[in-house]
Amino acid sequence: MAPSSSPSTSSSKAPIVTVTGDALALEDLVAVARGEARADLAEGVAGRMEFSRSVVAAAVEEDRVMYGVTTGFGALADTHIGRADLEQMQLALVRSHCAGVGAPLPDEVVRGMLLLRARTLAAGYSGVRVDLPSRLLELLDRGLLPVVPGKGSVGASGDLAQLAHLAAPLVGEGRLRREGEDLLGRPSAELLAEEGLEPLILAAKEGLSLLNGTEPMQVLLALAVAEVGLLVKVADIACAMSVESLLGTDKPYDERVQVIRPHPGQLASASNLRRLLAGSPLVASHRQSDHAVQDSYCLRCAPQVHGAVRDVLDHARRVLVIELGSVVDNPVIVPDGEVMSTGNFHGEPLAFAGDMLAIAVSELASIAERRTDRMLDPAFSRDLPAFLAKDPGTNSGFMIAQYTAASLVSENKVLAHPSSVDTIPTSGNQEDHVSMGWTSMRKLREVVANVRAVLAVEVLAASQALDFRSALAEPGAASAAAHARVRTDVATMDADREVSEQIMTVDRLLPEVVAAVEGAIGALD
Secondary structure, X not given: OOOOOOOOXXXXXXXEEEEOOOOOOHHHHHHHHOOOXXXXXXXXXXXXXXXXXXXXXXXXXXXXXXXXXXXXXXXXXOOEOOHHHHHHHHHHHHHHHOOOEEEEOOXXXXXXXXXXXXXXXXXXXXXXXXXXXXXXXXXXXXXXXXXXXXXXXXXXXXXXXXXXHHHHHHHOOOEEEEOOOOOOOEEHHHHHHHHOOOOOOOOOOHHHHHHOEOHHHHHHHHHHHHHHHHHHHHHHHHXXXXXXXXXXXXXXXXXXXXXXXXXXXXXXHHHHHHHHHOOOHHHHOXXXXXXXXXXXXXXXXXXXXXXXXXXXXXXXXHHHHHHOOOOOOOOEEOOOOOEEOOOOOOOHHHHHHHHHHHHHHHHHHHHHHHHHHHHHOOOOOOOOOHHHOOOEOOEOOOHHHHHHHHHHHHHHHHHOOOOOOOOOOEOOOOEOOOOOHHHHHHHXXXXXHHHHHHHHHHHHHHHHHHHHHOOOOXXXXXXXXXXXXXXXXXXXXXXXXXXXXXXXXXXXXXXXXHHHHHHHHOOOO
16 A cells, blocks of 8 residues: 655645544545545534543542552552652653654554544543643644654554654654655654644643554554455456456356345445446457356456455444544543543454455455466467567566566465464563554555555556457447556557556556546446
């Protein structure tokens, strides 16, 4: 998945997502993360947050035992903290949890984290001042992004290290960068001073409330869900182009066959393939030929494979929708005023969803690579030139593009190994079962990027194959639209030239390919 290159959300013309503390829509989160929308805090949020804040203030005044407020954290939960040390403890907590390593997270992920952490605090269960979500959204609006290292979370009390690095600039520590600047950024104090912003002084519980939560996992899963939503459409389009290129049959997609195994995703994919191939002169040109009796599995079983991916995607989306309206802080102040310790920060639901989606979407690449190989191999391509080269031998055509696809498919087999079956104790064995959900999401991000590239290879190869089939017949309206959009930016390869650039160009064009097809035949399922 390519990192966002969108401009800052500070433009007054951008749509506004209002943070009320209630659930955020998945589409709104993705829009803010990608820099396509701004976010602001609803007017009533301060009032919504006041009750829980007053409960914390009373506990401090009365010196009552309250985890994370008048006690230490994790394995130090039995250690009492006096009133004189409360502010220092909250600051020390943020400092000590800034322990991440690895390359900084890209802009789109950090933008999403700022939005989601503000939403959680605005829900009114955390006992903190409105200043915290307000400042998080102010950084977002000004395009000031905390530098957040990408590694170092076990997904137990949420993603502690990542959230600590997100929080540090609020108190003038850690590092900040302006959107588009070097990912390593500058000391936060410098940028805050340039912007005329005073660092916050954390009150009781505020350091803790900035750290506990699953928001980083939520952002990565949300971006993956949005991307896979595109790729399942691309997979159906690529398959239809390959069916036409390979002189395949559309009979396996017949509704009479599909309804007797009615998995929702399978039905949707089969419906798409029927529409994508409807009226195709290429399909009609050989409908009565002997070879059209039965195609290979990568063509015939596409709805069953693509559809199963869609079903897992729907599950991941359901998990995410619930999480985007959940309170994942600890402890929380419930409406009757009781302060309760919770395990809502544990990332297991997200970890399972991320692992399942990585496994599922890997199969989109696996089956796409097989279709690509059939178009390149003269033993199976039904008279297409070897490797789709106009002059095979002198030219190698797309031979090595299949190597690239095969490499990515193989890499995904490693990356799809689930992280959620692992656990390792932390915090002196207090946190003795962890989700490893952050690792699940990081791997998922890599898998999705690989799948997108493999599908780009198939679309590129199928476009070349359709050029060769033009002497026999034209493709249907859908494949013609996809082919035309590709050819606007990538010319037919009449003689060998660099293939990498062609693959990357088609990868970038995939949303436009889908838009072109939907413009020709209507929206796909």
